[in-house]
Amino acid sequence: xxLRHRRQFLQLAAAxxxxxxxxxxxxxxPYPSRPVHIVVGYPAGGSPDIIGRLVGQWLSERLNQQFIxxxxxxxxxxxxxxxxxxxxxxGYTLFVAVSTNAVNxxxxxxxxxxxxxxLAPVAGIGRTPFVMVLNPSFPAKTLPEFIAYAKxxxxxxxxxxxxxxxxxxxxxxLLKAMTGVDFVHVPYRGNLMPDLLAGQVQFYFSPMxxxxxxxxxxxxxxxxxxxxxxxxxxxxxxAIAEFVPGYVATGWYGxxxxxxxxxxxxxxxxxxxxxxxxxxxxxARFLALGVEPMPMTAAEFGKxxxxxxxxxxxxxxxxxxxxx
Numbered sequence: 001x002x003l004r005h006r007r008q009f010l011q012l013a014a015a016x017x018x019x020x021x022x023x024x025x026x027x028x029x030p031y032p033s034r035p036v037h038i039v040v041g042y043p044a045g046g047s048p049d050i051i052g053r054l055v056g057q058w059l060s061e062r063l064n065q066q067f068i069x070x071x072x073x074x075x076x077x078x079x080x081x082x083x084x085x086x087x088x089x090x091g092y093t094l095f096v097a098v099s100t101n102a103v104n105x106x107x108x109x110x111x112x113x114x115x116x117x118x119l120a121p122v123a124g125i126g127r128t129p130f131v132m133v134l135n136p137s138f139p140a141k142t143l144p145e146f147i148a149y150a151k152x153x154x155x156x157x158x159x160x161x162x163x164x165x166x167x168x169x170x171x172x173x174l175l176k177a178m179t180g181v182d183f184v185h186v187p188y189r190g191n192l193m194p195d196l197l198a199g200q201v202q203f204y205f206s207p208m209x210x211x212x213x214x215x216x217x218x219x220x221x222x223x224x225x226x227x228x229x230x231x232x233x234x235x236x237x238x239a240i241a242e243f244v245p246g247y248v249a250t251g252w253y254g255x256x257x258x259x260x261x262x263x264x265x266x267x268x269x270x271x272x273x274x275x276x277x278x279x280x281x282x283x284a285r286f287l288a289l290g291v292e293p294m295p296m297t298a299a300e301f302g303k304x305x306x307x308x309x310x311x312x313x314x315x316x317x318x319x320x321x322x323x324x
Contacts (some may be wrong), residue, residue: 003043004023004315019164023163026073030320031063031091031226031264031265031268032063032065032091032092033065033245034092035065035066035067035068035092036059036065036066036067036068036091036092036093036094036254037067037068037070037092037093037094038052038055038056038067038068038069038070038094038095038096039070039072039079039080039083039084039087039093039094039095039096040052040069040070040072040073040080040095040096040194041072041073041074041078041079041080041081041095041096041098041101041195042071042073042077042080042291043071043073044069044071047207047209047253047289047291048077048096048098048250048253049069049071049096049129050289051096051125051131051253051286051291052069052096052128053069054282054285054286055067055096055125055255055273055276056068056069058189058200058272058273058276058282059269059272059273059276062272062275062276063203063272067081067094067184067292072296074261076100076104076107076108076163076165076323077098077100077101077104078104078108078111080095080117081101081104081113081119082111082112082113083112083121084119084256084257084258085114085115085118085183085258085259086118086258088114088258089258089260089261089262089264090261090262091121091123091185091257091262091266091269092120093257093258094255094256094257094269095119095255095256095257096253096254096255097119097121097254097255097256097305098100098169098251098252098253099237099250099251099252100165100166100167101115101305102115102305102308102309102311102312103165103166103167103170103312104165105312105313106309106312106313106317107164107314107321107323108287108295108323109166109321115309116305116306116309117259118258118259119257119258119259120256120257120258120259120260120261120266120298121254121256121298121299121300121301121302121305122255122256122266122269122270122273122301123253123254123255123269123270123273123274123277123295123296123298124252124253124254124294124296124300124301124304125252125253125254125255125273125277125286125291125293125294125295126252126253126277126286126291126292126293126294127177127227127250127251127252127253127291127292127294128207128208128209128250128251128253128254128289128290128291128292129208129225129226129227129231129250129251129290129292130167130168130171130205130206130207130208130220130225130226130249130251131205131206131208131211131212131215131224131225131226131234131237132171132175132203132204132205132206132222132223132225132226132240133196133203133211133214133215133220133221133222133223134146134202134203134205134207134220134221134222134223135196135197135198135199135201135202135220135221135222136218136219136221137199137233138202138221138321139202140223141221142223143223143224143238143240143243143244144198144243144263145235146223147179147181147243150179150181150182150183151180151181154181154182154183155182155183155184156183156184157183157184157202157203158183158184158185158186158200158201158202158203159172159183159184159185159186159201159202159203159204160186160187160188160192160195160196160203160204161185161186161187161188161192161204161205162187162188162189163187163188163189163324164185164187164321164322164323164324165197165316165321165323165324166187167205167249167251168204168205168206168207169185169187169205169247169321170249170315170316170321171205171226172185172205173185173315173316173318173319173321174249174315175240175244175245175247175317176319177319178244178246178247179244192204193210193214196220196289197214197219197220205221205226205249207251207290208231208233208234208290209289209290212234212290215234215237222234222237223237223240224238224239224240224242224243225237225238225239226239226240226247226248226249226250227239227241227248227250228241228248229241231292233290249269252294252304252308253291253294254294254296254301254304254305255269256315257269257275266298267298270297270298273295274295274296274297277293277294277295278293278295297318299319
């Protein structure tokens, strides 16, 4: 991401906390006075949809108004993102932002919106660790052994993903850039797990929730998690960063709103969402999905998004990744 765009985004995030008091009292009616739509750029049943519904239910109960999930899938989530970005900035349209949005900001050059400019951060919700898994028939049993094997056998190892530019794909490209290994990317449009379990492809950066039971019963071998440190769900599995210093690549979820949404509304939503992330019942639901709580203020979430977008921009440009 260009430095100019990064500065612009951070300025927008900070500006929401510095608007005059008059902007915080834009309406005599209390917020929310009618149903709020939460746009999700993915189909019903996926992780972003589930996260959106959990947060929506919490906000509905706390604010005595309906928060309704509006699924708008398609074009790698860009359809839903554009709808949210172009909505009226009145607090009645929110958006479930995910790590893919930070990738798409660079991957797609012809979008009709600018993720950094057109959506304001509201609150961070949670992180989803990924875990690097191998078919057990693969000769390497540790990440250092995998790196050594890959260097000795360039482009003879296949890495599966759900498609070009998806988070599992860029997780692999980051590992490639940081270690000098070379392998073949095999993008799938459907379920890749049968081929991974059969040994047709050798490894995959899997969402934690998708792979954890397969790891525990020995059908997959875990070499490392993508978080900076080990995770409680798989305490025996090292962080990739233990062998590749600085390696961090997680999925994440948060809430954004159209830029220009009154700061008073953003402040209230942030306060309620952070309370939800800390609430034992809701936190337990997140953890069951493999989502670790990541409560952030609007400014903190804005900086986080800017950092993530800049990091993946470097990886995408270095690897020459193009959309399918």
